[in-house]
Amino acid sequence: MTSPALSFADQVRSVVARHRDDRGALLPVLHSLMEELGHIDPAAIPILADELNLSRADVHGVVTFYHDFRQTPPGRTKVRICRAEACQAVGGDELVERAKSRTGVGLGETTPDGAITLEQVFCLGNCALGPSVQVGDRLYGRVGAQQLDRLLEGAA
Ligand code: FES
The missing domain is CATH 3.40.30.10 (Glutaredoxin)
Structure with a gap:
């Protein structure tokens, strides 16, 4: 679990850092964000694009293609x-x-x-x-x- 003291952007960057050497890092990063934060906040998309050298459209396309990637927090x-x-x-x-x-x-x-x-x-x-x-x-x-x-x- 990521420390609650980290800012949202730092949380996203720390997840990226753990997967940076993975081949096709975007999917593992998105799965980790789902596990840790419960959803992929749209605010993460520009950070992911920047960190992974992808376009925002590429990241958004993957997030919206897979139904498992929620963009809103889940219910209790x-x-x-x-x-x-x-x-x-x-x-x-x-x-x-x-x-x-x-x-x-x-x-x-x-x-x-x-x-x-x-x-x-x-x-x-x-x-x-x-x-x-x-x-x-x-x-x-x-x-x-x-x-x-x-x-x-x-x-x-
Ligand atoms: S078909 Fe396997 S649990 Fe429903």
Whole structure:
């Protein structure tokens, strides 16, 4: 974890410094920023471009291409619903629709109170017990509509 005493720009530069020798350093840097700061603040883009000798458009293009790179802070709890084949076959998509309607937000979005970020995921390694849902660090299998409602209420 980076020291909170560092300025935002220094935090970004220290992450870059750790990956400077990596081949194609931008992706490892972006993953590290996600781990440490929870999102890629748009203010990081010019710093990354400068540090890595890339254009701002190049950095912005990569950040916006990959859905895993959030540009806004995540909610306090991430609710991730599996949409890969095995879970889809047993109702994963219906759970996604229900979660969207219950929370009032779309995939990749956060409720206005900052409580829940709703995400889709493609396999949680729990295929035999689908549909699978991850709430924070906990994994749930064979999740039905009522259980989903309880999980969402618990995360709210
Ligand atoms: S397909 Fe959903 S956990 Fe693997």
